[in-house]
Amino acid sequence: MPTAPDPTAPSLQVSGLAYAYPDGHQALFGVDLTIARGERVALLGPNGAGKTTLVLHLNGILGGGAGTVEVAGLPVGKRHLAEIRRRVGIVFQDPDDQLFMPTVREDVAFGPATAGLRGAELEARVTRALERVGMAEFADRPPHHLSFGQRRRVAVATVLAMEPEILVLDEPSSNLDPASRRELADILRSLDVTVLMVTHDLPYALELCPRSVVLSGGVITADGTTRELLCDERLMREHRLELPYGFDPRSVPAPVAGG
């Protein structure tokens, strides 16, 4: 039986998370991070900062270090792994890592069907997820016949079909042309779900996420409004964060939660 999420608990609560890989390399040194329900947060930081290591702890792919991770009140660990994987929807950078069925519809149905959904309920779930990403008309197409941007949207739909507590996106804007990039931003803004987005695309973080967190050397070194952080020249320099030439973060309207 799935455990009901605790509506009073934050979507994500990471406390004192430390982790060393089996070869002894310490990647995280006591990370604390709380994300409230409905927030959109960007996770920023230079290469090798520990962002992927942190994300892989959110649904229990990695574990065994110190500290705790809770998703809507449920501790991430072996005991609740199936429920945790339903609650934490990770959209990987390469959509081909998550699309493997003959049609888009079957790919989106795979997760909920594995969780036991059947018949009209399953169909409705798939249709709703595809509509939310504007891909309903592609339901019967093979995923490998779609463009990269379309495949990324389907990958988002496969995760939304699980009705996750938190949507985690790894570099969602990578390899998208400007129109697809904007369309995906519109889709993400329209979703009524907590979002954690790992990105090196700082303008995209500013456009989408009211809040950003900087992870550097396995610790969180800054946590504030995205605009505030991107305007902090010293912080940016110290953590190898660079805005595109000529980009002024003050020129973009600050994003607001839920819009």
Ligand SMILES: Nc1ncnc2c1ncn2[C@@H]1O[C@H](COP(=O)(O)OP(=O)(O)OP(=O)(O)O)[C@@H](O)[C@H]1O
């Ligand atoms: N399987 C592994 N075994 C040992 N060390 C690893 C392993 N995977 C990652 N690391 C190391 O852990 C540190 C954090 O890596 P991680 O991939 O989490 O960084 P990241 O912030 O996601 O980087 P990027 O922006 O380049 O994707 C790095 O020093 C990396 O070399």
